Amino acid sequence: MKSTYILGAMAVAGLAASAASAATLDDVKAAGTIKCGVSTGLAGFSNPDAAGKWEGFDVSVCRALAAAVLGDAEKVTYVPTTGKTRFTALASGEVDILARNTTWTFSRDTDLGFDFVGVNYYDGQGFMVPKSLGVSSAKELDGATVCIQTGTTTELNLADFFRANNMTYEPVPIETNAEAQQKYLANACDAYTTDASGLAATRATFETPADHIILPEIISKEPLGPVVRHGDNQWGDVAMWTLNALIAAEEYGVTKANVDDMKANSNNPEVRRLLGVEGDLGAMIGLDSEFAYRAIKSEGNYGEIFDAFLGPNTAIGLERGLNAQWTQGGLLYAPPFR
Amino acid sequence: MTVTSGPPAAEGFRLSQLIYDTRYRSTTIQVVALFAFMLGVGWLISNAAQNLAALGKDFNFSFLWNTAGYDVNQRLLEYSSQSTHGRAAVLGILNTLVLAVVGCATATVLGVLAGVARLSKNWIVAKLMSVYVEAFRNVPLLIWIIIVVAVVNESLPAPRDFRDVETGAIVLTNRGAYFPEPLFSRGLGDVDLGLFKVSLDFLAVVALLVGGFYASGRIGRAADAKQAATGVRPNVLWFRLSAVLLPLIAFLVATGFHLGYPELKGFNFAGGTYVRDSFLGLWIALSLYTGAFIAESVRAGILAVSKGQTEAAFALGIRPSQTMNLVILPQALRVIVPPLISQYLNLTKNTSLAIAVGYMDATGTLGGITLNQTGREMETLLLLMGFYLVISLTISFVMNLYNERIKLRER
Numbered sequence: 001m002k003s004t005y006i007l008g009a010m011a012v013a014g015l016a017a018s019a020a021s022a023a024t025l026d027d028v029k030a031a032g033t034i035k036c037g038v039s040t041g042l043a044g045f046s047n048p049d050a051a052g053k054w055e056g057f058d059v060s061v062c063r064a065l066a067a068a069v070l071g072d073a074e075k076v077t078y079v080p081t082t083g084k085t086r087f088t089a090l091a092s093g094e095v096d097i098l099a100r101n102t103t104w105t106f107s108r109d110t111d112l113g114f115d116f117v118g119v120n121y122y123d124g125q126g127f128m129v130p131k132s133l134g135v136s137s138a139k140e141l142d143g144a145t146v147c148i149q150t151g152t153t154t155e156l157n158l159a160d161f162f163r164a165n166n167m168t169y170e171p172v173p174i175e176t177n178a179e180a181q182q183k184y185l186a187n188a189c190d191a192y193t194t195d196a197s198g199l200a201a202t203r204a205t206f207e208t209p210a211d212h213i214i215l216p217e218i219i220s221k222e223p224l225g226p227v228v229r230h231g232d233n234q235w236g237d238v239a240m241w242t243l244n245a246l247i248a249a250e251e252y253g254v255t256k257a258n259v260d261d262m263k264a265n266s267n268n269p270e271v272r273r274l275l276g277v278e279g280d281l282g283a284m285i286g287l288d289s290e291f292a293y294r295a296i297k298s299e300g301n302y303g304e305i306f307d308a309f310l311g312p313n314t315a316i317g318l319e320r321g322l323n324a325q326w327t328q329g330g331l332l333y334a335p336p337f338r
Numbered sequence: 339m340t341v342t343s344g345p346p347a348a349e350g351f352r353l354s355q356l357i358y359d360t361r362y363r364s365t366t367i368q369v370v371a372l373f374a375f376m377l378g379v380g381w382l383i384s385n386a387a388q389n390l391a392a393l394g395k396d397f398n399f400s401f402l403w404n405t406a407g408y409d410v411n412q413r414l415l416e417y418s419s420q421s422t423h424g425r426a427a428v429l430g431i432l433n434t435l436v437l438a439v440v441g442c443a444t445a446t447v448l449g450v451l452a453g454v455a456r457l458s459k460n461w462i463v464a465k466l467m468s469v470y471v472e473a474f475r476n477v478p479l480l481i482w483i484i485i486v487v488a489v490v491n492e493s494l495p496a497p498r499d500f501r502d503v504e505t506g507a508i509v510l511t512n513r514g515a516y517f518p519e520p521l522f523s524r525g526l527g528d529v530d531l532g533l534f535k536v537s538l539d540f541l542a543v544v545a546l547l548v549g550g551f552y553a554s555g556r557i558g559r560a561a562d563a564k565q566a567a568t569g570v571r572p573n574v575l576w577f578r579l580s581a582v583l584l585p586l587i588a589f590l591v592a593t594g595f596h597l598g599y600p601e602l603k604g605f606n607f608a609g610g611t612y613v614r615d616s617f618l619g620l621w622i623a624l625s626l627y628t629g630a631f632i633a634e635s636v637r638a639g640i641l642a643v644s645k646g647q648t649e650a651a652f653a654l655g656i657r658p659s660q661t662m663n664l665v666i667l668p669q670a671l672r673v674i675v676p677p678l679i680s681q682y683l684n685l686t687k688n689t690s691l692a693i694a695v696g697y698m699d700a701t702g703t704l705g706g707i708t709l710n711q712t713g714r715e716m717e718t719l720l721l722l723m724g725f726y727l728v729i730s731l732t733i734s735f736v737m738n739l740y741n742e743r744i745k746l747r748e749r
Contacts, residue, residue: 107713143603143608156711183491
């Protein structure tokens with residue numbers, strides 16, 4: 001049988017399969033589209049609109065990236081993933097980037113073999129309960145039935161929270177947001193737990209959002225950000241600096257509307273470098289100098305994206321809070337473009 | 339390619355004979371197929387190894403001994419979030435097995451009833467069964483599961499609707515059903531078997547029942563012997579009943595047996611035996627769905643028995659119900675059992691849809707949360723495949739033994 005193995009080895013060497021090869025940027029350019037992993041539908045973050053077109057806060061990250069890399073924000077192939085399938089989808093190369101409210105944790109960054117390219121939303125896990133339940137604090141939830149989305153850090157935080165407070169609960173793990181929502185609304189669970197932003201987004205889709213409250217306890221830190229595969233630093237850099245460009249643009253007052261004007265007339269050297277008028281930052285990450293200009297032109301800066309999908313004027317109605325610029329007392333802080 | 343062996347031919351051996359000579363052709367094809375298969379397997383393994391290496395991942399199962407960190411709702415063993423991933427996997431496997439066993443049992447009963455009823459002379463009954471079979475066979479199982487669980491969730495009252503309401507022994511809520519639980523006020527305690535604990539009371543009840551039935555059987559055989567010898571059968575019914583019941587009743591009284599009723603405490607009912615909505619929904623949906631397929635096998639089996647058998651039975655004056663039970667079904671079993679095996683296998687594998695409604699089966703724990711938290715896709719999925727394979731092969735093996743027993747002995 002020895003010859004079989006030798007033949008097998010030769011065949012394998014010849015085929016040199018490479019589902020997860022290193023140069024994602026080249027693959028994306030060759031394919032002419034970015035495969036973007038999104039949620040299966042979470043209002044405000046990634047949700048298909050009435051015409052079936054994906055939109056939302058996380059979707060904008062993919063669109064900005066497509067504008068930066070391929071010059072056209074429409075060149076994105078959306079791959080809906082559940083909390084459970086998302087990492088397998090990314091690891092196997094089914095998606096190039098995961099923009100799907102994914103929490104940045106130590107083990108995901110290291111053991112799972114991914115790289116988080118930054119944080120696009122600072123979040124924390126909370127609880128939503130019907131007002132009629134008469135509960136005002138998560139500490140009163142002893143013995144409650146709690147609906148959770150599986151495949152998230154949520155179930156670990158939940159177990160820790162109840163253990164730390166010496167309380168019991170009945171976990172009901174559900175695969176998708178829609179199913180969990182149906183169970184929660186039918187009172188098959190007393191409480192629904194996920195990231196506070198997700199709760200607000202879910203509540204916004206209820207018939208009577210005012211009948212439900214989000215409890216004040218935030219039981220975890222959930223920095224959500226886009227994820228790429230570990231080991232492809234070039235692609236990671238492209239994603240990271242596209243995200244940073246959106247954040248920096250807000251800091252320097254570059255908007256979708258005035259980006260052309262800024263590009264032509266701004267005297268701020270940082271803005272000129274960001275928009276590719278001075279220096280050649282784009283070439284350093286394998287793109288042209290106008291990558292950030294195109295991303296901003298297509299999607300607007302971070303603040304504009306936030307206001308369009310999550311801000312106080314939307315159904316979700318989230319305040320900026322921790323997600324304000326560092327100059328406004330928030331945590332958003334883009335490293336300098338130089 | 340060099341050929342090192344092969345029978346020597348009279349006029350010398352030529353390579354082309356491997357294909358054109360019928361003496362060698364089939365061997366050639368088999369050897370080529372074997373090579374192709376080995377190549378395929380080798381390529382798969384090497385591809386997996388390469389990609390794991392590219393991702394910087396190793397291949398080991400040590401994560402099974404790490405702390406799981408998550409909770410599981412239906413626990414047949416002691417388990418907390420501080421237990422290991424391995425234990426969570428065992429818990430999931432037990433949940434899968436429970437669902438599969440009760441599902442197969444009810445699906446068989448439903449299937450046999452529906453299959454027989456579909457051949458009924460009563461037009462309404464026959465057509466109703468056709469509707470049942472067609473409706474369940476032709477709609478995907480996942481949809482049925484979601485529908486059934488949604489009906490349970492939406493139609494039954496929530497636990498908090500029972501506030502200030504007198505509840506009895508059985509409570510039906512939209513989170514599941516609560517039944518009375520057996521309790522022993524002077525129980526014998528538990529015995530720790532390392533992996534799990536077993537109630538000594540439960541073991542004692544089982545032992546008494548087994549002993550009782552054995553004694554009852556002995557009494558029955560003694561009566562048979564006497565009847566054979568003397569022609570008069572002594573009336574031993576009361577002896578047989580008391581052999582089973584008296585020791586059991588004595589034990590239950592001695593240990594202070596009573597039933598614990600569910601009571602509303604806080605958000606949920608406490609006490610009683612809790613059967614979750616997800617379990618109920620899956621059980622009903624799986625039974626109805628698989629039952630529809632079994633019904634068709636049963637119908638086919640009955641139709642396969644020659645009509646002459648029925649007519650002969652009627653001619654002998656056997657009633658229709660007895661004809662079915664004593665003449666038709668035993669012969670039909672030969673045709674029914676082989677497809678029944680694959681229905682049992684289907685049902686068992688279909689339990690993996692459980693996570694859609696929040697039931698923590700093996701796919702939900704090992705192939706779900708554990709996979710996600712540890713990132714060991716290859717290892718967990720291999721374990722999961724191994725588990726389903728073992729279960730399926732066991733079911734097939736047992737059912738094949740049964741099939742062997744009921745097979746028509748031809749002489």
